[in-house]
Amino acid sequence: MTNNKKTALHSPEKQLTLEDKLFLVKTKKDTVSHIKVNSKMCKHCASKMCLIVCPAKTYEERKGVIEANYENCLECGSCRVICTDGAIEWENPRGGFGVTFING
Numbered sequence: 001m002t003n004n005k006k007t008a009l010h011s012p013e014k015q016l017t018l019e020d021k022l023f024l025v026k027t028k029k030d031t032v033s034h035i036k037v038n039s040k041m042c043k044h045c046a047s048k049m050c051l052i053v054c055p056a057k058t059y060e061e062r063k064g065v066i067e068a069n070y071e072n073c074l075e076c077g078s079c080r081v082i083c084t085d086g087a088i089e090w091e092n093p094r095g096g097f098g099v100t101f102i103n104g
Contacts, residue, residue: 018055025074030097033070034090035079041087042066049082075099 014020035058042048048066050059056072059079068088075098079088092098 022056022074024102026100026102027071028097028100029071030093032094033068034093034098035068035070035073036089037066037068038087038089039065041085045083045085045087050079050088053078053082073099 037059043064048061050066051061055076055078056074058069058072058074060067060069066087075092077090080090
């Protein structure tokens with residue numbers, strides 16, 4: 001990170017964008033996913049709101065199948081709330097893995 005970027009992010013006058021805020025999130029990646037998507041249940045979902053609500057764009061639709069890129073997850077829980085069909089199983093990442101928020 002350059003000093004200019006670091007200074008700009010900590011400036012009280014600057015309104016942080018979502019991208020700026022995501023830049024402050026650090027993660028320790030696990031080799032095991034903490035998210036499981038039941039693709040059979042997803043096929044019946046008309047809205048596919050998980051594709052829209054996730055701020056980290058963790059969910060993608062490929063060839064009609066919803067996939068989770070668990071490495072992107074911010075652990076906010078939005079997907080669990082929005083999926084009314086219960087097609088998304090989400091657990092906290094294993095100890096020592098997952099998100100670390102900086103400055104907040």
